[in-house]
Amino acid sequence: GAVVSQHPSRVICKSGTSVKIECRSLDFQATTMFWYRQFPKQSLMLMATSNEGSKATYEQGVEKDKFLINHASLTLSTLTVTSAHPEDSSFYICSARDLVTGETQYFGPGTRLLVL
Amino acid sequence: AQSVTQPDIHITVSEGASLELRCNYSYGATPYLFWYVQSPGQGLQLLLKYFSGDTLVQGIKGFEAEFKRSQSSFNLRKPSVHWSDAAEYFCAVGAQNNDMRFGAGTRLTVKP
Numbered sequence: 169g170a171v172v173s174q175h176p177s178r179v180i181c182k183s184g185t186s187v188k189i190e191c192r193s194l195d196f197q198a199t200t201m202f203w204y205r206q207f208p209k210q211s212l213m214l215m216a217t218s219n220e221g222s223k224a225t226y227e228q229g230v231e232k233d234k235f236l237i238n239h240a241s242l243t244l245s246t247l248t249v250t251s252a253h254p255e256d257s258s259f260y261i262c263s264a265r266d267l268v269t270g271e272t273q274y275f276g277p278g279t280r281l282l283v284l
Numbered sequence: 285a286q287s288v289t290q291p292d293i294h295i296t297v298s299e300g301a302s303l304e305l306r307c308n309y310s311y312g313a314t315p316y317l318f319w320y321v322q323s324p325g326q327g328l329q330l331l332l333k334y335f336s337g338d339t340l341v342q343g344i345k346g347f348e349a350e351f352k353r354s355q356s357s358f359n360l361r362k363p364s365v366h367w368s369d370a371a372e373y374f375c376a377v378g379a380q381n382n383d384m385r386f387g388a389g390t391r392l393t394v395k396p
Contacts, residue, residue, distance in 0.1 A: 174327075202383060202384075209391075210388070211386045211387060211389050212374070214385075217383055259325075261327055261328065263328075271316055271333070271335055272318075272330065272333060273384060275320070275327045275329075275330075276327050277326060277327040278326065278327045280325070
């Protein structure tokens, strides 16, 4: 089946620093990737939709200058949390939609971010 | 706008018992419906999906779900639960080339 990887799996950083999270589709091409955020014991909340070669579309309430998304190729999207603060600590999950089939999103294993 | 409701936050069943997790959706057109499972600290694994055709969908790990348009429901079932099924289950609704919306999730506990 389709595999999506995320790197790193967990990261601890100091407040004020920036953190980059990578999302890769390993065995398929994805024109669209999605970034979600999940707080403990809660559901996934869509942050933004990332389209290859164009600007990301952010959900209402998500700061585009704080959560920078780059989708430079059909297999890679990155999320950079800039000037991270403790309230940004969360579980970030990406998903990728197969270019060929288009209907199903395949999820990465998630990245646990802890900002001290 | 599409939305998903999972009425049960937490369900406990005994190992070997049957299971049904409820999911109701709201969507203006024919929806694409999904069930995902998430183990603690892990990403989401697709259990099954419904796009069209037979309303009873078979998935992995012995799960099935039935799409009932009249009830706007897509309930997940398993005839006999195993201890390894303990996890968080998410129902999601979407459409082709659009983003998905997730329910709040149902946490399943399996008693020995």
